[in-house]
Amino acid sequence: MASTAETDVMMAADGVPLKIKLRRAERMRKIWALGLIAPLFIFIVGGFIVPIISLMTLSVEDPELNEALPRTAEIFSQWDGEGYPSEEAMLVFAEELSTADRGEFGRVSKRLNYDISGFKSMLKATARASDELTLLPADQILQGFIDIDDDWEDQAYWRAIKGASSAYSDYYMLWAVDLKRDGETGEIISVDEGRAVYVEVLIRTIEISFAVTILCFLMGLPIAYLLATLPTAKSNLLLILVLLPFWTSLLVRTTSWLVLLQNEGLVNDLGIWIGLWNEPLELVRNRLGVYIAMTHILLPFMVLPMFSVMKSINPWHMRAAASLGAPGWKAFLKVYMPQCMPGVGAGTLLVFILSLGYYITPALVGGPDDQMISYWIVQNMGRNANWGLGAALSLILLVLTMVMFFIYNRFVGIDNLKVN
């Protein structure tokens, strides 16, 4: 190459200083790299991150009244909540009711019905008579409302309208933790005993995840240790027994447990045949069924990370401990366990995180009192069509999962997410 330098600056073949040439090449590499990442990045951000964020925003929105009856929403939001709203406000309300779009009206009456059940039918009757209401003189309008339905005398209904008048509110977030704002004072208070479900659901979700994690650890530790200490040929063979459930569809495994654990299922047949119990036991559609099936499904996620860490531990350490007089259990606890903590941490955190979001398995093998938070997200977004509450519950689950993953990432590193 004739790239000789006349000064002390190194030149490339075409006379450009080498430094600049190198920098250019480096920049080209970066552009290439970003260009390769870009399609997937756009795909994930546009088709996944943005939809999830926009779903989450539903949890702080309360748009129905603003969309259906915008002037009412505005004038009610200015009312201080004392006594009755002004006659002008009532008149605006009556006018907007008579001209409201059917679909929007349906949504707003559903929203107000969350606050006070029975509001929906009352609003319907009022809307039907709203044309006549608008003709009343101002001082008779309240009486006009009361003539349609006695309940309008109760200020709670008027305050509920005010409560729904803001486009953004903490209404659904509070609901998701069994709280609400008091109509009169605006203070945050607990909802009525009968309606409080979600705190219990959240506690239950964590409780089930915790129990399943412990069960997986207790069952995973012995076999991970066995796999790690057996000769490779044997352990490879046994590893198949762990990988088979890992690869088998979750739905299939749940179905298997449903078949095995039902009253006339194999486990009951076997237990009665051996004589362990005389009557069929209730093993499914209760908490026991959930624990059994979820432990079975998540056990491989515990075993595989523990196994891969244990395999790298030098077996001579245990012999060294034994030669120094430590009994087997002591050597295991003091020498072996500390070394496999990364695997234990990875396994337990992974199982816990995965458990938190379980839906299918508890839905099939659990009873009504064993459903986890995901079930209520599906219920609210599906059958109840209460997207605000569904989004609020989703946000709680998402934050919980993210926090756990943050710990996992600190502890294990997300790149080490074991997939095989």
Added chain:
Amino acid sequence: MALPSYATPLDRAWYYSYRVLCGLIFAFLVIPILVIIPLSFNSEPYFTYPMPGFSLRWYEEFFNSPQWLLGLKNSIIVGIFATLVASVLGTLAALGLNRAEFPGKPLIMGVLISPIIVPIVITAAGMFYFYSRLGLTGTLAGLVFAHATIGVPFVIITVSATLAGFDNNLVRAGASLGAGPVKTFFKITMPLILPGIVSGGLFAFITSWDELVIAIFLAGTEEHTLPRRMWSGIRELLSPTIMAVATLLILTSIALMVVMELLRRRTERLRGIRV
């Protein structure tokens, strides 16, 4: 860890009870899966042993049911296209991530991996919310995109792992001999990282093949997948046809597991030769 000759009776007792314990746990892992297979050949519609007779009637029922066959067809179509989308996009991104260092790389990686972090119910609800505006709910295209999204992280992880063991000097050698970037990719990089791409693709496929929650949200009553059909079947009546479907799904899983194992062995063998 065979038992040494100087083991005391207590050691011996512990050793054997530990082995028995492990045996029971392994049994707990596999028996529930294996037990379902014979039941699918039961001649009577019961789930009890001993079985009165052997029959293929539940498989016959499956292959004669337009509902089940539609589910099977849709699952195959969605699985293949979702795998293609995930493999192509995931491989390109993994190559890009491997190519250069730049600020914000961990963040980008986090974003690309995020579909396996977010609980599936939230993913499904978010996609339903988004796709319903695009008119993609109840269509196979919607399912393909959704399944590709949750399959992509597996492709990135496996291909990145393969690239970590990839010698970039091979590409430089190719380039110094006059091959352009496209040629070096197809002649050098691609053949060497192919096992990674294939195993990532298999992961993406099995993810789509077994996926249920997104299908519950996105698939309409018309365009259901096999797990979706199975789900409604289980909730109506646990029929032996479902055992037949479950058996077919287990066999698919075993087949994929074998392919993965062969790929792993091949890679190990190749690495062994190179050293």
